[in-house]
């Protein structure tokens with residue numbers, strides 16, 4: 001059972017949904033100015049944290065990015081994002097900070113206008129020209145929040161570009177001004193934030209790959225939105241959720257029942273590798289090993305058998321007849337073994353496109369199936385995506401953006417709105433689709449989406465994806481008979497993989513996370529946490 005705080009931290013909303021949720025709070029009697037005071041007070045305190053020394057006993061992570069009592073430049077827009085910024089200016093002023101306001105708009109929303117008037121009355125200097133702003137230690141960006149509705153043009157666009165060039169730390173309120181709240185697209189230009197303090201609920205745009213260069217480090221400022229209002233607004237729409245440690249850890253097949261045996265803990269069949277791509281098979285198998293799966297069988301071309309045995313002595317390695325090019329020509333399973341004897345199948349890494357008949361065979365099986373890499377390329381060539389709907393078991397497709405575009409050429413650009421793209425692909429194919437990227441997104445055919453909110457560019461390295469395929473296959477095999485939604489298992493695999501990358505990078509730098517090393521860090525992620 002998740003706490004309310006954990007539930008809130010999972011929710012991802014669009015601008016329209018956020019507006020509706022806020023609307024309910026105001027309709028219930030919460031005065032708009034009171035909420036602005038509350039929210040901006042929390043932001044001011046957080047900014048104070050950034051410039052104060054570590055205080056013992058504080059629960060929150062302390063991030064010292066500023067000198068004590070820095071000079072703060074506050075960028076104020078015409079709407080309530082600007083209103084928040086003015087309240088922050090006032091609070092920091094009273095707490096002893098030197099504060100300057102830059103406000104390049106004549107027409108302001110009423111509440112914002114009132115806060116401006118008061119800020120001026122207490123002696124906070126307010127300027128309309130960026131050149132008038134003195135040299136500040138930090139900028140607070142309250143130009144636009146989720147109310148930005150059109151492309152930013154000059155003169156504001158030039159000002160934003162200029163501010164970015166100053167290379168000062170920038171703390172954005174709600175989201176970096178200029179980003180589309182839902183897609184994360186840059187609308188003309190955008191503030192490059194060092195830190196984004198997202199208000200109330202996570203905005204979808206902050207979790208889209210194209211926004212990441214602008215978002216910096218992001219955190220949620222929880223201002224006690226009633227859970228009933230969130231539920232009321234999101235009730236009938238497919239949910240878009242952030243994967244959190246609590247949800248990921250809760251789907252792990254732990255603890256094991258005391259009385260069990262290896263086949264009860266899942267039997268995964270991996271089908272991978274070719275003479276040309278031998279390493280991919282090893283990495284996939286190491287990912288599967290990391291999942292803790294009870295029994296691992298690996299079908300590879302005959303010429304790779306010894307290699308695999310030497311790396312994974314615990315696995316049952318099946319050497320298969322091979323084509324002239326060194327791909328698997330035919331699945332030659334041991335006697336009395338059929339595809340239906342396995343709990344799950346993962347197929348694809350390193351196969352080459354010559355293994356077409358193998359992919360056809362696994363697609364015709366009745367087992368949960370993960371297709372990756374060449375498995376996906378062959379599926380795209382076969383043109384049989386529509387038949388996935390008829391498979392008696394779940395199919396999981398794990399494309400990167402290039403494979404995604406080959407598989408789903410008619411789905412709108414996967415670079416533009418990855419959430420929408422992965423939703424459409426899953427609905428169209430009837431498969432669970434995992435779209436790889438900096439913020440991997442997973443959708444089920446009903447349109448529900450999980451986004452992995454943390455990862456590391458250390459994973460942008462050949463072979464990382466193979467480790468994920470093995471890990472995912474192994475997890476699927478272990479929970480095949482349990483009533484856990486498949487997309488939840490897929491999300492757990494993505495989270496686990498990303499966390500292993502983060503942990504490895506923290507100990508070895510972003511250059512030290514080769515795929516083999518990554519596989520060795522899987523276990524460290526869960527030790528002591530589950």
Ligand SMILES: NC(=O)C1=CN([C@@H]2O[C@H](COP(=O)(O)OP(=O)(O)OC[C@H]3O[C@@H](n4cnc5c(N)ncnc54)[C@H](O)[C@@H]3O)[C@@H](O)[C@H]2O)[C@@H](O)CC1
Nearest residue numbers: 036078079080081144145146147148149150151152174199
């Ligand atoms: N009610 C409150 O006090 C609360 C305020 N919040 C803050 O309010 C923000 C949303 O406020 P608003 O709805 O007022 O929206 P914004 O402050 O994000 O911006 C809307 C204003 O910008 C103008 N605008 C939009 N696009 C423009 C463009 N391209 N060029 C020039 N002007 C443009 C609009 O005409 C409008 O005046 C949130 O992001 C958050 O910061 C909430 O987070 C918390 C509750």
Ligand SMILES: Nc1ncnc2c1ncn2[C@@H]1O[C@H](COP(=O)(O)OP(=O)(O)O)[C@@H](O)[C@H]1O
Nearest residue numbers: 436437438455456457459460462463464465466
């Ligand atoms: N910039 C990044 N930030 C976080 N994760 C990334 C980044 N780039 C790639 N990854 C992750 O690394 C993995 C790469 O997989 P893939 O593209 O299939 O590579 P390969 O086929 O070489 O194994 C995916 O899980 C992806 O999400």
Ligand SMILES: [K+]
Nearest residue numbers: 141144175177
């Ligand atoms: K902002």
